[in-house]
Amino acid sequence: SSELTQDPAVSVALGQTVRITCQGDSLRSYYASWYQQKPGQAPVLVIYGKNNRPSGIPDRFSGSSSGNTASLTITGSQAEDEADYYCKSRDSSGNLVFGTGTKVTVL
Amino acid sequence: EVQLVQSGAEVKKPGESLRISCKGSGYSFTSYWISWVRQMPGKGLEWMGRIDPSDSYTNYSPSFQGHVTISADKSISTAYLQWSSLKASDTAMYYCARRDYYDSSGKGGDYFDYWGQGTLVTVPS
Numbered sequence: 001s002s003e004l005t006q007d008p009a010v011s012v013a014l015g016q017t018v019r020i021t022c023q024g025d026s027l028r029s030y031y032a033s034w035y036q037q038k039p040g041q042a043p044v045l046v047i048y049g050k051n052n053r054p055s056g057i058p059d060r061f062s063g064s065s066s067g068n069t070a071s072l073t074i075t076g077s078q079a080e081d082e083a084d085y086y087c088k089s090r091d092s093s094g095n096l097v098f099g100t101g102t103k104v105t106v107l
Numbered sequence: 108e109v110q111l112v113q114s115g116a117e118v119k120k121p122g123e124s125l126r127i128s129c130k131g132s133g134y135s136f137t138s139y140w141i142s143w144v145r146q147m148p149g150k151g152l153e154w155m156g157r158i159d160p161s162d163s164y165t166n167y168s169p170s171f172q173g174h175v176t177i178s179a180d181k182s183i184s185t186a187y188l189q190w191s192s193l194k195a196s197d198t199a200m201y202y203c204a205r206r207d208y209y210d211s212s213g214k215g216g217d218y219f220d221y222w223g224q225g226t227l228v229t230v231p232s
Contacts, residue, residue: 031216048218049209
């Protein structure tokens with residue numbers, strides 16, 4: 001079982017803001033990274049480190065962290081943002097671990 | 108251009124062995140760890156383990172230790188994931204990913220910046 005917990009699903013109206021959270025004790029010591037996965041496709045990195053976006057990721061994606069919680073925020077959600085989102089960090093043994101995943105629906 | 112290209116889909120019988128591959132290009136293959144990630148049908152991502160191609164040091168998730176073997180051949184910039192005896196429960200999509208590390212003011216974090224396209228392994232029961 002994952003030591004990083006995410007809400008299973010969230011919905012957001014087109015153009016509105018949605019925050020996806022990831023909780024786990026290891027997040028006090030390590031930054032999370034965030035991945036977007038659309039059906040039938042490989043995951044794509046969207047946020048890493050304190051709040052860094054890889055080249056090509058729109059600036060409506062941002063990350064933050066406080067205590068044992070990391071957050072991914074999509075400001076001005078677009079239809080193409082509908083996807084599964086996973087956080088990733090480490091577990092209590094130092095092994096890498098993914099969060100349980102959040103399905104984002106854009107209404 | 109950085110690329111990770113995986114081998115093609117496989118259909119195998121229970122008890123058979125299998126090795127799938129992940130070939131890196133466009134970067135120094137020995138400078139970045141490679142991880143393998145499993146995704147069972149309709150399920151989430153699971154980290155299986157990783158290898159440092161420079162010295163072939165590996166470590167595995169406890170969930171996969173002893174069930175799979177990760178290896179690499181740095182002379183051909185390729186990492187491998189292998190099974191000695193497949194089970195129906197091994198049916199899944201498998202991804203390789205390149206790992207980088209971010210460090211700022213004493214707090215860091217791993218991230219997977221490039222992913223392979225995935226290899227579908229099907230083991231009918």
